[in-house]
Amino acid sequence: MFLKAKKSKIPIEPFFAEQLRQKPGMKVREPQIELALEIEDAIIRGKKFIGEAEVGTGKSFAYLIPVINEIIRTEKPGLISTGTIVLQDQLVKRDIPALSKYLNEFGYLDQDIVVYLGKGKEQYMCPQNLDKEIANAIEKELDFTEFIPLDAGLKLGKYDRSDFPDVGIDTWKKVCVMGCSGKCKERGCAYKLYKNQRSLKSYHILVCNHHYLLSCLKDPAFSISSFGTVIIDEAHNLESIAQSIYGISGNEQSFQSKLKQLIAMARSRGMYRKADANSILKYNKSFFRKIKEAALTRDEFEVEQRYKVDIDAKIQEMAQELFRKADRLCDQASIALEFSKSKSEQDKIDRIYDGIYRMLSKIIEYKDNNIFWVDVSRKNGAIQINAVPKNIDEILFRKLFSVNVPVILTSATMSTETSTEGFDYFASGIGIDLIPLPHYKDPVSKKSPYDFSKQAGIYIEQELQYVRKGEAGQALYMQKKADKIFDIIQVTNGKALVLFTSYTAMDTTYSLIAEKISQQMGIKCYKQGMGSRDRLLEEFSRDINACLFATGSFWEGIDVKGPALSCVIIDKLPFPVMDPVLEHKVEKMNISEQDIIRLDMIIKLKQGAGRLIRDETDTGVLAIMDSRASRRYSGLIMDNLPSFKVLKNINEIAPFIGGFKQVV
Template sequence: MTIEQLFSQTGPLALALKGYQPRQAQIDMAQVCDSALKHSQQAIVEAETGTGKTFAYLLPALVNKGKYIISTGSKALQEQLYHRDLPTVYKALGSAKKKALLKGRANYVCHYRLNQHVAHVPSDDADIMHQLAMVAKFAAQTRSGDIADCVGIEDDAKVLPYVTSTADNCLGRECPDFDSCFIRKARQRAADADIVVINHHLFFADMAVKDSGFAELLPGADGYIFDEAHQLADIASDYFGETISTKKILAFITDARMLYRSELRDMLQLGKTLDKLESATKDMRLAFGSDGGRGDWRKALTDKALCDAIHRVNKDLAFLNQVLKLCLERSELVEPMLERLITLKGQLDRAFDVSVRGYSYWYEATRYHLTIHITPLNIAAKFKEMLSEREAGFVFTSATLSVNDSLQHFSDALGLSPSRTLMLASPFDYQHQALLCLPRYLPEANSDAMPRALVGICQQVIRAAKGRCFLLFTSYRVMHMVAEVLCQQMDYPVFVQGQMSKRLLLERFTRHGNAVLMGTASFWEGVDVRGSALSCVVIDKLPFVAPDDPLLQARMQDCEQSGGEPFAQIQLPRAVIALKQGVGRLIRDSQDRGVLVLCDNRVITRDYGQVFLKSLPNMRRSRDMNEVNAFLAAID
């Protein structure tokens, strides 16, 4: 059966799906995907919301022979694809292909670590003790071991580091629970399957790191499909680079202390050395001040006090190495612990060698942790080499890949050589379904008066929309300033990012039907609220990366040295893609209607504003808030 027949009015989709109508854009995309997968070529497809891109790449993967890896941008999209979309297509086609869902190791309960911590409770924190009991009960009943299925354990649960493994602390084939290991079983199911649904982080982890005790899984595929492909370049940069963090060191200390308490109790020097290292690690974080933030690591190393704090950690790691060597004959668990320690010390040593060119050396200090990043400025060559090693077809798709009607920025960033490119507009009638408002008389985007102006606009649209608003911000600071006023003055429920997990926030927002949700970067994409629960999206300003961001500065400097235009080639494309993602939250269905309010007058006053407007859906535009009120009042 041809692609046209599969998607026709008499095809399997039409017979299986109530109200199905063939869409030419969907058929065009499916043909491009089919050709790329069959002939081991590269294809790039921008398919805006409503095109039906998921089915357009799923059907070719299911009707063609061979094994296909489908990679999504997040775990939430991964689960939606596996539990909702794939079963629909399988049923329509009557497919017999084996399918599997595979997540990263941090998503599966580790029997060994769970048993160790149940036997030696790691904390007197009541929450952790209660959660340990919940996970232990779940582990005894589950077949998959996927902790997302454990009711009551959220993504940010305190217990997770104690009941899951990392590539550093996994014992691999040496683990006493290897035969019952949930990760091993999940990877085996994936190895046997014809369709495997993963996420981008797992794809790069599998490529960049060969887990000891686990066979390499993904290179055996005949084709790879990357959905939400606009995220690939940034995720690849993380995996092709290197990070060392106080969180990683403290996690090592926790595991070493568990070994000390369970098998090496009489080794008092080990306990004291671990205490000393823990104190030095926390002092290293405090040396960067209480406010945190990002900075240039090269500059940080010119501060003697900071260098001294880091050297103390390095010195304590070296001494701990000597102490652990004395315990080698005492337990078979000491050797893998020693290997982790050597790796940590090597990473910290490399963080001192900032002479390697082509990398950005930067740090990020959060409330509790310090992370040092060594990030490659250009991953195109490495990614191109990675793809060339595999005789397979590659499809890259997303609703937001183009800038100024061109896919060149995306293609260049990953070093792609596509045989076919395709840009498909949304079938939604944006002229009638949506209104874009750029309010008049706003202060400058970075002005101190802007938060007060935002409060006034938000109050106005919330009342007009009867709640039902997303308020998207580019900074936590401004979000909290606006939230402080709205939470006190609005009659509608106001949910603010950070109050609870993202999943719970979205569930409660949708369930209320007239609520307000305030969020930053993570809510700009991957959020799908259809129908009457969302009628208005307010965006505080154009999402340019902060100019003092050390990674951005390094990339711009590298671009300039290569004779490029840093603003046009680095800053502007990233901001355009991010804005398109935020705007995409508004209209998710052919029945949706809503208003987008963009509170940044640079769209009008700066030449580059036209690049943003040209990249957005063709909505009716206004500068009059009265039109916004009238449009919202007319929505049923």
């Protein structure tokens, strides 16, 4: 889509240093200008480039101006992919509209920049699916209260998943768009409107998430070369998301549910005997029991860990037999549906068949080019088997980096040192290291402009000796550590995000001190799992003295400015547990397990620590409750974190806080 411009190019330095600085609330910093110039250079020369930008650099505007210049020059749209919905919303609702307005005011553009927000079809509600679910529930006299908020929202014109944060994932799966027929007559369907906009390319910038981008790259009809520039923001997530997109997984409950749906279809016309139904469901249980037995683990499975599984001849034989039974069941269900001639139901059978076949075929045709592991669902304890290609880096190189389009990767946490070699771990994982040197621009890292030595302090626990899980005295250690966390929260009067490396540690610590915090301090404590992620963050941000206990995704993507988040407490250094994926990295990169573990830990630690200071007026304390951070790993940690003021003990926290604000 042609972008009407009054000038052929937006000059980066004058625009940032002289014009943008005039706008209220706009803070222009030297690292931002430097990064924008580096990105523009890479784009003009058609290079692939890694540009790390620590918090406060202003990386969004730093890449948006070069992208807009390239749109003007090539008349091709730009593509920006993000790792989180938070950043998507920031770009679509705030950054791009504001920048579009400024560029028109300063005489560079003669129209607003049109943005298309790319989302997968499952992010949209299908009105027909909702009607079917409600009608089915009424016909069978079932409870349909789960659909009431969806029906009410639909009447208000709400279709998007983000409009229904309190609707559970299982309910949403029943009503979301799974397939979209060209014959659909539904008026006002949000998904159809978005799909039409994408097909017509009636936009200047496509903003999407990494899941959407990587899914598109799997589609032969999608061409990345139709874009003038590709920006991968929050690029540190790209590898793990590529594993989920190009990998496959299946668990007993999901298989059982799929099989039961097929059985119901087949038996509706008497095409499947009850004995056969019981047989296949029983065999499914036996298959996953065998998978669990083959997992190389201790007696007890941990929710957060991946366990290597040996795919032996017996497992392959059972997978073949389960597939044979499922294949016959699909045929019976299809024959039964011939009477109803329902295309949507036949599509449903095809999707179920595809889901079962893709997982079982990986096992049946076992090859050494996949990494297999099992893990455990926190929700229901189900054993899940997973497979991911070993050559994820080669896939990303072929699909994304080998195409003659400039690709810019940016994030606050991609390096582990201060030299260019510090990007090797990140680059190796995504395949950018396979790019021939003439097409690659050396990476740069732009440091945060914030004065961390004045804005933030760091306290590292030294007295409490670290005790591993399973070792003698571990329960006492957890109690003492919880007591120290309570002491810190007392000093900061709440306002704390407490991050854990496991659900077990989170649940244990919460049970030890949350009630005491509430009773003695009158401060509310939230814990991950008490509500949706968005709702928890909203309530935590609004309640200025609250505490939030969390793990997993809460280590990143949280942007709470102001006093509501004045303390980040890290329960334990986030060392990963060696698993089949990391073992493959050790072999591929030819480095030691210890090196891989350290590199992974530092990146995760930087992400967690980055939740504290989100603005030049923010202040607070980072507390690391793992004594190993004060000894063996002290130098590594201090070299990779910002220059916090070091607080030697808990007693120094209060005076430090008192130096820049009064505790509310």
